[in-house]
Amino acid sequence: MSSPRLEIHLDKIHRNARTLVERLALRGIDVTAVTKATLGSPEIAEQLLRAGVAGLGDSRIENLATMRRARVLATMTLIRSPMRSQARLVVEHADVSCNTEVDVLQALAVAARTAGRTHGVVLMVELGDLREGILPADLPDVVRVVLDLPDLELHGIGTNLACQNGIAPDAAKMAELSRLASSIESTFGVTLAVVSGGNSANLDWALGTADIGRIDDLRLGESILLGRETLRREPIEGLATDAITLVAEVIESKVKPSLPWGTVGLSAFGVAPEAVDRGDRRRVIVALGHQDTDPAGLTPPAGLEIVGASSDHLVLDAGRRPVAVGDELRFALDYSALTRAMASPFVAKVIKVGSRMVDHR
Numbered sequence: 001m002s003s004p005r006l007e008i009h010l011d012k013i014h015r016n017a018r019t020l021v022e023r024l025a026l027r028g029i030d031v032t033a034v035t036k037a038t039l040g041s042p043e044i045a046e047q048l049l050r051a052g053v054a055g056l057g058d059s060r061i062e063n064l065a066t067m068r069r070a071r072v073l074a075t076m077t078l079i080r081s082p083m084r085s086q087a088r089l090v091v092e093h094a095d096v097s098c099n100t101e102v103d104v105l106q107a108l109a110v111a112a113r114t115a116g117r118t119h120g121v122v123l124m125v126e127l128g129d130l131r132e133g134i135l136p137a138d139l140p141d142v143v144r145v146v147l148d149l150p151d152l153e154l155h156g157i158g159t160n161l162a163c164q165n166g167i168a169p170d171a172a173k174m175a176e177l178s179r180l181a182s183s184i185e186s187t188f189g190v191t192l193a194v195v196s197g198g199n200s201a202n203l204d205w206a207l208g209t210a211d212i213g214r215i216d217d218l219r220l221g222e223s224i225l226l227g228r229e230t231l232r233r234e235p236i237e238g239l240a241t242d243a244i245t246l247v248a249e250v251i252e253s254k255v256k257p258s259l260p261w262g263t264v265g266l267s268a269f270g271v272a273p274e275a276v277d278r279g280d281r282r283r284v285i286v287a288l289g290h291q292d293t294d295p296a297g298l299t300p301p302a303g304l305e306i307v308g309a310s311s312d313h314l315v316l317d318a319g320r321r322p323v324a325v326g327d328e329l330r331f332a333l334d335y336s337a338l339t340r341a342m343a344s345p346f347v348a349k350v351i352k353v354g355s356r357m358v359d360h361r
């Protein structure tokens with residue numbers, strides 16, 4: 001098998017998704033599975049749908065197009081605000097998009113009219129994390145704009161927390177979103193199909209005992225793929241955290257001094273590393289680097305420690321472990337490492353189906 005490679009266990013992804021779907025169903029919440037870290041993999045999308053997710057969401061229109069072309073049948077939501085320049089593509093490949101800008105809504109309406117379809121709109125509300133969102137005081141005006149554009153349908157409202165500033169999606173924030181939903185419905189005499197409370201950081205709240213209010217949807221990516229909630233990055237009970245792992249090959253293994261010698265300048269990525277003298281150590285180089293993944297998001301096998309990375313080399317201290325050239329090492333990934341590895345043309349993607357590994361198409 002070629003390396004580096006991502007090994008994707010479809011059965012574990014399926015079980016993670018089904019477990020979350022079932023637990024959240026008890027609370028009246030649907031799951032929109034977020035596929036952005038999978039590059040729109042149709043195989044993974046099919047597993048998510050079989051596990052009972054209500055729809056698929058992605059931040060890139062290209063990924064939604066990939067799944068559409070592969071005939072994945074689902075409601076597709078673009079969860080990043082559309083680029084105005086992509087309005088035509090958005091209407092073509094997404095049923096619904098999350099929006100915050102009137103200019104973009106107008107462009108979507110024109111594109112929808114030209115294409116002869118109706119495009120669904122979720123208006124994202126800013127509740128304090130300071131990434132995307134319409135300030136609550138401005139929401140009614142934007143709702144009015146959407147209702148006045150005949151080729152757009154107001155599908156719902158949503159919010160996104162815990163991404164830019166780590167603001168927790170707690171009971172107070174969710175109650176505020178619920179109040180906004182009820183207020184929009186009574187002011188405008190409409191029904192919102194979706195009130196989307198957030199992402200994997202919402203699971204503590206959603207699976208706790210707080211009143212769910214009007215929230216009926218969460219957009220979940222990391223918790224399904226990596227089995228962790230994201231507020232504290234704790235593993236979620238009953239979920240697999242090793243559904244996707246990264247395997248790479250050792251290209252050098254030598255005992256060397258732990259301190260560099262010579263005049264110190266900058267290293268390949270700018271900073272001179274801080275070295276501690278630990279005497280002679282086994283240093284291992286793996287053929288993996290910034291061009292393949294986010295090295296800071298990797299967890300090495302027990303007994304090994306990552307001491308540095310450049311574009312093509314990952315250097316580890318192997319302690320007393322006997323590691324030989326040609327050995328393969330398996331790493332756990334965080335979300336950043338996963339998205340980068342998925343997007344890297346240098347990383348092969350293989351899928352474990354039953355006991356067989358097959359190339360991802």
Ligand SMILES: *Cc1c(COP(=O)(O)O)cnc(C)c1O
Nearest residue numbers: 034079160199200219220221222
């Ligand atoms: C990425 C993203 C999600 C999914 O977040 P996870 O932490 O992976 O669950 C949800 N909503 C928006 C707007 C996103 O960008």
